[in-house]
Amino acid sequence: TTYSLLILPGDGIGPEVMAEVRKVIGWFEKSRGLSFDVSEDLVGGAAYDKYGKPLADETMAKAQAVDAVLLGAVGGPKYDNLDFSVKPERGLLRLRKEMDLFANLRPAQCFDALADFSSLKREVVAGLDILIVRELTSGVYFGEPRGIHADDNNPDNEGGRVGVNTQRYTSGEIRRVARSAFELARKRSNRVCSMEKANVMESGILWREEVQWVHDNEYPDVELSHMYADNGAMQLVRNPRQFDVIVTDNLFGDILSDAAAMLTGSLGMLPSASLGAPMANGRPKALYEPVHGSAPDIAGQGKANPIACILSFAMCLRYSFGLGAEADLLEKAVERVLADGVRTGDLMGAEGGKPVSTAEMGDHIVAALSAL
Numbered sequence: 001t002t003y004s005l006l007i008l009p010g011d012g013i014g015p016e017v018m019a020e021v022r023k024v025i026g027w028f029e030k031s032r033g034l035s036f037d038v039s040e041d042l043v044g045g046a047a048y049d050k051y052g053k054p055l056a057d058e059t060m061a062k063a064q065a066v067d068a069v070l071l072g073a074v075g076g077p078k079y080d081n082l083d084f085s086v087k088p089e090r091g092l093l094r095l096r097k098e099m100d101l102f103a104n105l106r107p108a109q110c111f112d113a114l115a116d117f118s119s120l121k122r123e124v125v126a127g128l129d130i131l132i133v134r135e136l137t138s139g140v141y142f143g144e145p146r147g148i149h150a151d152d153n154n155p156d157n158e159g160g161r162v163g164v165n166t167q168r169y170t171s172g173e174i175r176r177v178a179r180s181a182f183e184l185a186r187k188r189s190n191r192v193c194s195m196e197k198a199n200v201m202e203s204g205i206l207w208r209e210e211v212q213w214v215h216d217n218e219y220p221d222v223e224l225s226h227m228y229a230d231n232g233a234m235q236l237v238r239n240p241r242q243f244d245v246i247v248t249d250n251l252f253g254d255i256l257s258d259a260a261a262m263l264t265g266s267l268g269m270l271p272s273a274s275l276g277a278p279m280a281n282g283r284p285k286a287l288y289e290p291v292h293g294s295a296p297d298i299a300g301q302g303k304a305n306p307i308a309c310i311l312s313f314a315m316c317l318r319y320s321f322g323l324g325a326e327a328d329l330l331e332k333a334v335e336r337v338l339a340d341g342v343r344t345g346d347l348m349g350a351e352g353g354k355p356v357s358t359a360e361m362g363d364h365i366v367a368a369l370s371a372l
């Protein structure tokens, strides 16, 4: 089998961290005999500079044709004043929309060597390994009607305007993301907690009913629980290890996944995946990317931590290529390097020491792969 992968390094530190993923890919080819068909293209500001738009049509077509897309980061001060329609983030949004990537996966995993970086005490987060599945293409960020308009005939409204957004979910939209969560849970600890506000929102009642329906009809073997999202936020901070997979809507997922991210430490460590419907090969359409942005403050200085992007590639190995053992190996290599005290600047604590460069971190991880 040859696994096809489109790499979109993007802007700022994107190309720097992607160069380290290339080393990892090279290792798997050379040492494990795996065959990857890797192509590379532009996205974001880099694409705007060359094509006048943040994602060329040919790049979009390529993204639809490959087994998986791996993206670095987009944006930067150079592009901040561009017209909205050609802003770098539009390139990313176009990929998500046209590939119909409705399930956003945000793991929160605490590496033991970094437990003291967490916003919480080591006892609460040691060994933490949870996965938040956020619905990404519907809900209040997209619902109609929306807008800001005059609040006619309402003299009691000081200022005279009203802002409107609509939380709207169809049963089909809920069922498909629920299926993603149950599928993922079966490969983990087989537990799903669904979060909504069924106590105050009709969309929340539908959410709860449809998730329960998918469970009862298709995944009765998976343990399902329901929780109000506000309580969920509290539980995530009080005792995050009670969870395995959390599935929730777009708005709650945005907030809960950012909160969960801080349980584990640096932004430079956090991977993500966005999955869509199954393709002909039975695996979901998929885009993998680190959670962090283009970090213009450190770009071009060899300071970026490549681990978030490397762990995103590990997710790609697992979910798009079906290479679970290889994904485990890569995660173990990262863990080993951290346990050995190798640190990029963002992972330096009060104890000090000398940070390694982006390229040195990549070299250490490749060496650990060979040593494991």
Ligand code: NAI
Binding pocket: 013, 017, 072, 073, 074, 075, 076, 077, 092, 267, 268, 269, 289, 291, 292, 293, 294, 295, 296, 297, 298, 303, 304, 305, 306, 308, 346
């Ligand atoms: P950012 O994530 O780029 O940086 C926030 C802070 O974290 C900075 O101090 C940065 O140096 C540090 N940081 C981020 N990633 C790091 C890494 N791998 N290693 C070491 N340190 C790291 O977010 P910010 O500064 O708000 O945005 C910068 C640009 O990135 C903006 O143009 C923004 O629009 C864009 N952005 C793009 C995203 C994407 O491509 N998905 C996501 C978030 C922001």
Ligand code: MG
Binding pocket: 254, 255, 258
């Ligand atoms: Mg957010």
